[in-house]
Amino acid sequence: MSPAAPHGRVIALHLAVVALLFAGEFVLPAYHHGVMARIMVLAVFAMGYNLLFGYTGLLSLGHAMFFAAGMYGAGLTAYHLGWSVAAAFPAGIVAGAAVSAGIALLALRTTGVAFMIVTMMFAQVGYLLTLYFGNWTRGEEGLTLAPAARLLGPFDFTDPATRYFAALALFAVVLFLTLAVVRAPFGRVLVAIRENEERTRMLGYDTFANKLAATVLSGTICASAGAAYALLFGYFGSTFATVAYSILPLLWVLVGGAATTLGPFLGTLAMYYLIDISNDVLNRHFPDWDMSYLGTVGVALVLLVLFFPKGLLGTLRQRWVVWLP
Amino acid sequence: MAAMTPVSREPLLSVRGLSRHFGGLKAVDGVDFDVPAGQVRAIIGPNGAGKTTFVGMICGRIPPSAGTIRFDGADITDMPAHRRVLAGIAYTFQITSVFANLSVRDNVALAVQRRHVGGKGGRLSPRAFAAEIGAALARVGLADRAGETAGNLAYGHQRLLEVAMGLALSPRLLILDEPTQGLSDAEIDGFIGLVREIAGETTVLLIEHNMPVVMALAERITVMDQGRVIAEGTPAEVRGNRTVQAAYLGAPVDA
Ligand SMILES: Nc1ncnc2c1ncn2[C@@H]1O[C@H](COP(=O)(O)OP(=O)(O)O)[C@@H](O)[C@H]1O
Ligand SMILES: [Mg+2]
Numbered sequence: 001m002s003p004a005a006p007h008g009r010v011i012a013l014h015l016a017v018v019a020l021l022f023a024g025e026f027v028l029p030a031y032h033h034g035v036m037a038r039i040m041v042l043a044v045f046a047m048g049y050n051l052l053f054g055y056t057g058l059l060s061l062g063h064a065m066f067f068a069a070g071m072y073g074a075g076l077t078a079y080h081l082g083w084s085v086a087a088a089f090p091a092g093i094v095a096g097a098a099v100s101a102g103i104a105l106l107a108l109r110t111t112g113v114a115f116m117i118v119t120m121m122f123a124q125v126g127y128l129l130t131l132y133f134g135n136w137t138r139g140e141e142g143l144t145l146a147p148a149a150r151l152l153g154p155f156d157f158t159d160p161a162t163r164y165f166a167a168l169a170l171f172a173v174v175l176f177l178t179l180a181v182v183r184a185p186f187g188r189v190l191v192a193i194r195e196n197e198e199r200t201r202m203l204g205y206d207t208f209a210n211k212l213a214a215t216v217l218s219g220t221i222c223a224s225a226g227a228a229y230a231l232l233f234g235y236f237g238s239t240f241a242t243v244a245y246s247i248l249p250l251l252w253v254l255v256g257g258a259a260t261t262l263g264p265f266l267g268t269l270a271m272y273y274l275i276d277i278s279n280d281v282l283n284r285h286f287p288d289w290d291m292s293y294l295g296t297v298g299v300a301l302v303l304l305v306l307f308f309p310k311g312l313l314g315t316l317r318q319r320w321v322v323w324l325p
Numbered sequence: 326m327a328a329m330t331p332v333s334r335e336p337l338l339s340v341r342g343l344s345r346h347f348g349g350l351k352a353v354d355g356v357d358f359d360v361p362a363g364q365v366r367a368i369i370g371p372n373g374a375g376k377t378t379f380v381g382m383i384c385g386r387i388p389p390s391a392g393t394i395r396f397d398g399a400d401i402t403d404m405p406a407h408r409r410v411l412a413g414i415a416y417t418f419q420i421t422s423v424f425a426n427l428s429v430r431d432n433v434a435l436a437v438q439r440r441h442v443g444g445k446g447g448r449l450s451p452r453a454f455a456a457e458i459g460a461a462l463a464r465v466g467l468a469d470r471a472g473e474t475a476g477n478l479a480y481g482h483q484r485l486l487e488v489a490m491g492l493a494l495s496p497r498l499l500i501l502d503e504p505t506q507g508l509s510d511a512e513i514d515g516f517i518g519l520v521r522e523i524a525g526e527t528t529v530l531l532i533e534h535n536m537p538v539v540m541a542l543a544e545r546i547t548v549m550d551q552g553r554v555i556a557e558g559t560p561a562e563v564r565g566n567r568t569v570q571a572a573y574l575g576a577p578v579d580a
Contacts, residue, residue, distance in 0.1 A: 185438045192435050195424045202386065202418070204410030204439040204494065 010325050014179055017262060018172045025164050033164060039265075039272050040167040041228050042248075044174045046256070046264030048221030049249035054258035055182055056214045057194025062103070062119030063222055064245035065126035069099040070223025075236035076136060078149045085152040089227050096223020097216060099126075104215035108208060120246065127241040142237020150234055163232050170228050171265075174221055179261050181217070182325060190214050191259070222249070251297065255304055257311030261325045266312055274300055335398050337362040337528050338383065338498060343392030344552075345378050352378040354552035355392070362497075365520065365529045367543035369536075369563075374549040376532045377419050380500050383530075384416035385409045397497070410439070413497030417487045417504060419532070425476030429467060432475050432486055433458045436493035461493040465519060481508045485516075492523065499523065500530045505538055517541050540564075 024036055045067055052058050073095025078088040107118045131139045150157040157163050181187050189210050192200040201207050230236040239245075248271075249264075256267025278296040308315040317324040340358040344351065353375040360366050368376050381387035383394060385406030394402045401409055424432050437457045441449045449457070462468045465485040470478065475486060484504060491499050501520075505513050513535065520529060520542050533539045539546060539560070546563045548556040556562075556569045563569055 188431065188435060188438065191427070192424060195426055196422060198386075199418070199422045199424065200435070201407055202384065202410065202416050203436050203490065204407050206405070206407045 006323050009323060010179070010183075013324075014175060014261070017265070018168070018175070021168050021171070025161060025168075030160070033160060035272065035276070037160070037164045037167040037232070039268050040171040041225050041232065042252070042272070043265040043268040044170055044228070045222050045225035046249045046252040046268050047174050047178050047261075048218045048223075048225065050253045050258060050260075050264045051178060051181065051190075051221065052214055052218035053250065054253055054260070054263070055187060055194065056190040056211060056218075058211065058215070059116050059250070060107075060119040061116045061243070061246050061250070062107075062121075062123030062126075063219070063249055064241050064243065065103070065123040066096050066100050066219035066222040067226035067229075067245055067249075068126060068130065068241035069219075070096040070226030070228075071230045071236045071240055072130065072137065072226075073223065074227035075143060075145065075230035078145055078231065079143050080136060082149070085150065085157070085231050088149075089224075089231060092227025092230070093220060093224050096226070097220045100216045100219020100223070101212075103219070104212050108211050108215065120243065123241070123243065123246050127238060127243075130238040130241050137238065140238045142235055142239070145230070145234040145236075147234075150231060157232050158234070166232055167228065170224065174224070175261065175265070177221075179325060182259075182261060186210070186213070194259075251301075254311055255300070257308075257314030257317070260311070260313040260317060263311055263313040270312070271297070271300070335395075336360055337397055338530075339395040340383070341393050341395075343379070343382055343394065344390045345375075345382060345387060346390045351552045353382065353389075356549075356552075356554055358547065358554065360498075360528060360530065362528055363524075364544050365524045365531060365542050367531045367533055367539045367546045368549060369533065369539060369546060370549035375552040376549055377502055379549065380416065380502060380530060380532065384414050384500055386416070410494060410496075414500065415491040415494040415496035415498070416500045417491045417502060419502035419506070421480070421483045421487055423475045423483050423486050423490070425474070427475055428471065429462065429473050429475050429478065429486055430458055430471040433461050433471075433489055433493050436490040437461065440493075440495060457493070461489045464492060464522075465489040466515065481512045484508060485512075488516075488519070496527055498528045498530060500532075502532045503534060504531070505533065505535050513538060 021036070021040065024033070028036060045063075048066070049060075049063050052060060070092035074088040074092030077083040077091045078085070083091065103119070103122050107115055107122065110118050130137050137143065147158045155162050155166065157166060189200065189205055192203070192205070193207050193210060197207050226240065229240070252267035252271055253264050254267065255270055256265065257263030275296050304311070310318055313324060336359040338358070338360040340356060343353060343356045343358070345353040356379060368379070370376055378387060382389045385404065389402065392402070393400060396409070396412060396414065401412065404412070424435070434454070437454065441454070459468060459471070462471055465488055467482060467485055467489060470482065475483065478486065484507065488501065488504060491501070505516055508516060517538060520531070523529060524542075531539070531542060543560055546558065546560055547554055548563060548566075548569050556566045558566070
């Protein structure tokens with residue numbers, strides 16, 4: 001944040017994370033390899049959410065609509081119009097930018113709890129629209145893209161290795177974009193708005209314009225995750241527009257550490273495996289408990305609040321590694 | 326006398342008929358007010374007189390119920406607050422309002438970068454940026470505390486940081502709302518020196534309860550009571566004004 005933060009060390013740390021994920025392609029067993037590709041795309045979703053929630057301090061409960069805007073923008077154009085990946089992916093991003101700009105102009109007139117409710121209501125409208133236009137979207141059942149629709153030049157996303165590298169490429173771009181944004185003057189203004197909006201305004205900043213820019217950037221990043229998800233994994237459906245997909249990025253960011261650049265990835269990784277493993281264990285040893293993954297999430301949140309109140313990386317930064325961005 | 330043509334320069338700040346009502350309460354009630362460039366003007370008056378509301382309208386935090394505000398020859402009555410800051414009006418809060426969770430350096434950085442990113446100052450190299458932050462902190466004597474978290478500073482130091490942020494905006498009109506509230510005597514002496522220094526470069530509007538500070542700094546004093554201006558003049562004039570003594574001071578000021 002401050003000019004005194006060690007620039008080299010920060011860049012090195014982020015490069016190391018990307019390098020580690022790159023190495024994952026060669027060392028991870030098939031199952032975890034597939035899971036990791038998914039986690040990287042979902043971490044992009046979380047990073048986009050973090051920009052608005054963690055850095056700007058705006059708690060949205062409607063980010064599923066931005067993820068879904070990207071997903072349907074890419075998926076529907078690929079499925080119905082036969083657009084190639086090279087056209088469908090940008091279509092998803094443009095859809096996300098347009099939706100987030102429109103929603104931001106309306107929702108940013110409110111603050112606090114009202115903002116949460118307004119974003120949630122809009123997302124609910126988005127979800128209902130995906131059902132209403134079931135002729136094109138097939139609603140909850142969703143649509144599966146033909147293998148031919150998942151080709152980008154020589155790259156075939158039905159191939160796990162290609163898919164993994166594509167996910168990693170998007171992840172790396174968004175990670176370094178986030179890093180650049182939060183270390184730029186713009187990022188400092190977003191944090192200032194989170195800390196004290198009135199003071200920020202009286203320092204001469206148009207706080208509405210800055211919040212608008214943050215929302216559009218956040219929504220567009222989330223849309224890129226949605227578009228990538230549809231094209232890489234070849235499936236898109238209304239489930240991804242439900243309120244659960246608005247809560248999940250919030251959860252991932254809280255677990256990993258709000259307003260940390262690497263927290264969203266760590267949180268996504270931790271929660272994905274926690275739910276995965278605990279479901280396994282519970283089903284094996286207590287088959288008659290019939291516990292949903294929400295139980296695991298609840299326990300994880302209680303432990304988090306007790307031991308890592310600022311999330312894994314947030315608490316790490318507070319106690320030991322102050323230079324973490 | 327008649328031989329000299331009066332130099333008719335418009336004041337830097339010119340307010341006409343400015344009012345602000347909260348429900349039935351006339352917090353500010355039809356105030357006319359002019360400040361020429363370069364002056365240090367004090368506004369005094371009892372608690373609740375409407376001073377904070379009045380300057381709040383000048384800097385754009387509070388929309389007026391009626392009246393006009395002109396700054397540097399332009400009508401700014403409807404200008405949003407953030408644009409007034411760019412036009413040169415800086416406000417330091419009566420209730421200390423620094424970014425408590427950010428470092429002292431980042432607090433000032435936010436003020437400095439406002440002039441340079443999308444402002445008039447042009448882009449700065451990181452080195453020049455850091456130098457400007459250091460200079461603003463040095464002026465208020467906080468240079469060695471740049472790395473501390475602002476919320477951990479002593480109260481008096483937070484007030485000084487607030488002033489440093491105002492200064493870092495290089496304002497043409499600096500509004501200080503009770504800046505010495507809660508400062509120690511030594512800190513007040515330092516503050517008087519600082520304002521004397523600032524006064525050379527910018528116009529200062531000082532709301533202040535501490536009369537020795539007012540008498541030491543103000544070239545002219547405006548006295549407010551119940552939303553109205555009840556007197557205006559040099560320190561000596563105000564000191565001798567019976568209405569002021571009755572309404573506010575209760576006893577002669579030089580006591
Ligand atoms: N936002 C507000 N809503 C209602 N009344 C207010 C508000 N702000 C100030 N007032 C009232 O207006 C009057 C002037 O307040 P203020 O401008 O803070 O006076 P001063 O700064 O001279 O002490 C007081 O009676 C105060 O209670
Ligand atoms: Mg006041």
